[in-house]
Amino acid sequence: MDYLTVAMAKGRTAERAMKFLEKSDVYFSEFTDESRKLVIYDDKQKIKLIFVKAVDVPVYVEKGAADVGIVGKDVMMEDPRDVYELLDLGIGRCKLAVAGYPFTPVENIPFLTVASKYPLVAKEFFDKKGIRTEMIKLNGSIELAPLIGMSDVIVDIVETGTTLKENGLVVLQELADVSARLIVNKASYATKTEDIQQFIKDMKEGLEVRS
Amino acid sequence: MYSEILENEHEVHEKIINILGKRFTTYGYKRIKTSAFEQYDLYSNVRTSINQNEMIKVIDYTGEVLVLRPDVTIPLTQQLVLLHDNLPEEMRYYYVQEVFRQTFQESERIGKTQAGVEFYCESSPASDAETIMLACHALRDVGFLDVKIEIGYAGFFNELIADSDITAEQTAELKMLIQAKNVVEIGPFLQQLSMDPSIKEVLEQLPLLYGAPELVFKRLQNLQVSELAQDAIKYLQRTCDIVELYGLKKHIVIDLGLINHMGYYSGIIFQGYVENFGKPVLMGGRYDALSEEFGVKLPAIGFACEIESLVKASSNKGQKERYSIDVTVLYKESRIKYAIDITNELRERDYRVISKPMIDTKHQSDSLYTIQLTEQQNKLVDQEETKEFIDFKQLLDFIASKKGVPEWII
Numbered sequence: 001m002d003y004l005t006v007a008m009a010k011g012r013t014a015e016r017a018m019k020f021l022e023k024s025d026v027y028f029s030e031f032t033d034e035s036r037k038l039v040i041y042d043d044k045q046k047i048k049l050i051f052v053k054a055v056d057v058p059v060y061v062e063k064g065a066a067d068v069g070i071v072g073k074d075v076m077m078e079d080p081r082d083v084y085e086l087l088d089l090g091i092g093r094c095k096l097a098v099a100g101y102p103f104t105p106v107e108n109i110p111f112l113t114v115a116s117k118y119p120l121v122a123k124e125f126f127d128k129k130g131i132r133t134e135m136i137k138l139n140g141s142i143e144l145a146p147l148i149g150m151s152d153v154i155v156d157i158v159e160t161g162t163t164l165k166e167n168g169l170v171v172l173q174e175l176a177d178v179s180a181r182l183i184v185n186k187a188s189y190a191t192k193t194e195d196i197q198q199f200i201k202d203m204k205e206g207l208e209v210r211s
Numbered sequence: 212m213y214s215e216i217l218e219n220e221h222e223v224h225e226k227i228i229n230i231l232g233k234r235f236t237t238y239g240y241k242r243i244k245t246s247a248f249e250q251y252d253l254y255s256n257v258r259t260s261i262n263q264n265e266m267i268k269v270i271d272y273t274g275e276v277l278v279l280r281p282d283v284t285i286p287l288t289q290q291l292v293l294l295h296d297n298l299p300e301e302m303r304y305y306y307v308q309e310v311f312r313q314t315f316q317e318s319e320r321i322g323k324t325q326a327g328v329e330f331y332c333e334s335s336p337a338s339d340a341e342t343i344m345l346a347c348h349a350l351r352d353v354g355f356l357d358v359k360i361e362i363g364y365a366g367f368f369n370e371l372i373a374d375s376d377i378t379a380e381q382t383a384e385l386k387m388l389i390q391a392k393n394v395v396e397i398g399p400f401l402q403q404l405s406m407d408p409s410i411k412e413v414l415e416q417l418p419l420l421y422g423a424p425e426l427v428f429k430r431l432q433n434l435q436v437s438e439l440a441q442d443a444i445k446y447l448q449r450t451c452d453i454v455e456l457y458g459l460k461k462h463i464v465i466d467l468g469l470i471n472h473m474g475y476y477s478g479i480i481f482q483g484y485v486e487n488f489g490k491p492v493l494m495g496g497r498y499d500a501l502s503e504e505f506g507v508k509l510p511a512i513g514f515a516c517e518i519e520s521l522v523k524a525s526s527n528k529g530q531k532e533r534y535s536i537d538v539t540v541l542y543k544e545s546r547i548k549y550a551i552d553i554t555n556e557l558r559e560r561d562y563r564v565i566s567k568p569m570i571d572t573k574h575q576s577d578s579l580y581t582i583q584l585t586e587q588q589n590k591l592v593d594q595e596e597t598k599e600f601i602d603f604k605q606l607l608d609f610i611a612s613k614k615g616v617p618e619w620i621i
Contacts, residue, residue, distance in 0.1 A: 064487070064488060064489015065489070080387075082390075082471075083391065084391055084393075085391045085393040085395070086392055086393075086394065087394075087395070088395040185489050186484075186489075187484040187485075187488060187489050187491065188489070190359040190464055190484040193422070193464070
């Protein structure tokens with residue numbers, strides 16, 4: 001039996017995606033919150049779900065190790081891959097934004113030091129404005145960088161803004177809207193067209209029920 | 212064991228080259244070779260999808276810059292241009308050669324073996340369909356069951372945006388969205404652009420113009436396109452009709468959003484995919500304009516596949532290919548004569564056979580079949596069952612009924 005392999009990161013997005021699929025009678029009863037399994041199958045043994053780190057999802061899909069992936073647009077922007085991007089799941093909505101202390105200038109200035117998990121996206125954004133930048137790539141607690149004076153501003157995901165607020169920072173400018181996307185390996189789309197289109201249909205139905 | 216993997220890989224490599232060569236020959240192609248070194252200038256003057264900095268450069272004693280053969284199509288076309296000043300008659304050539312490209316991923320090899328065909332002929336749906344058939348046929352010969360050929364049309368996108376007033380940057384972004392079939396963002400992006408609404412509609416539909424030919428052509432009927440684009444569609448449709456006559460209906464997919472790696476391609480383009488492999492294993496298309504860059508009209512269509520990818524893809528296929536030995540003959544000392552007879556007979560029939568004395572009956576088999584010869588009986592064992600046989604004829608019948616000819620010959 002050939003499975004449809006789906007890669008996603010563990011967490012809220014994955015759980016909500018599974019909820020969507022339940023609307024189309026696709027159940028993962030093997031899955032529990034505490035489970036540490038990295039590979040699970042749906043009850044009808046058609047879909048194989050693998051849990052990987054979010055930034056690795058596009059890699060798995062591009063290489064064909066997974067046929068389908070669910071991943072945030074932010075990851076795709078920072079590391080574009082040769083895959084199809086077929087659906088906006090509308091979950092995990094947030095914004096990619098420039099943040100810093102209130103009134104930090106981000107227009108018509110020659111130079112900025114920027115800390116970010118998304119150095120390529122951030123650099124392109126400021127390049128277009130003609131602002132030269134020094135990029136500091138960080139992997140977490142980005143908000144710390146302006147607080148200790150390591151950078152002028154940060155470029156990061158902002159969901160509710162609570163973390164920023166508690167650290168005295170504000171959104172200075174918005175870069176892009178982000179939400180979870182369904183990506184597909186190009187070869188899989190050719191060889192497993194029906195299975196993948198069915199999966200997308202199931203997902204879409206879940207989406208519509210929700211809205 | 213690593214050495215075993217290595218050996219096995221080379222064996223499969225050679226086997227695939229043989230299979231492809233045989234198949235190309237049955238379509239009337241003749242083998243050719245091109246030089247290992249080419250003039251760097253040859254490549255800098257031609258529009259190609261090969262990046263200049265991917266080429267391996269060499270300097271000869273006069274100080275001239277050469278490149279290690281990065282592809283075969285371009286030098287072959289250039290040579291033919293020197294010999295012919297028009298297309299005298301059809302010419303069919305195939306090659307199996309290493310091509311060299313610097314990759315920026317460390318894990319990738321610089322030298323890769325490419326097998327391909329070049330068919331110099333007037334542009335026609337019949338010749339294009341035959342070439343697509345050959346691509347599919349060759350992949351099936353290698354042993355892939357689930358072959359899919361995606362067919363697109365290189366000029367279609369350019370024709371659509373020909374009259375529109377958009378910047379190179381916008382075109383690049385639009386191409387990227389179409390390649391990713393990004394139906395989510397393409398609509399909003401198109402809204403910013405100033406172009407004819409009917410063209411916008413087609414562009415927005417482009418990612419969805421994918422699937423079985425009848426489906427795609429039906430969708431196209433509802434869209435307004437220019438006369439030139441209309442001609443392209445007709446050509447594509449006729450080609451697909453003929454491809455279907457070859458019996459390939461279930462193997463082909465139309466993808467009008469296929470606009471990457473266009474390089475020198477002008478008409479039909481196609482990519483081949485096989486089961487359980489994440490990248491195209493074969494790429495090709497029509498390149499009528501290439502020879503014109505050398506000043507002569509020699510229209511042609513061709514394709515190439517990388518043997519290394521095919522080896523990898525066939526190793527993903529699982530068990531069946533795992534055996535390097537067809538039959539192991541195990542015998543008790545007293546049956547040695549019969550064992551030797553059987554071994555000889557099977558080898559005569561091209562099976563790969565090893566024979567050795569039976570020491571431990573719990574022999575771990577790495578062959579497809581094991582024959583056990585004891586004082587009491589002759590047994591043929593495979594993964595599923597054990598059968599007794601009386602004479603060689605019966606043994607051969609058993610083997611042939613299951614497997615037919617030895618698998619490595621094909």
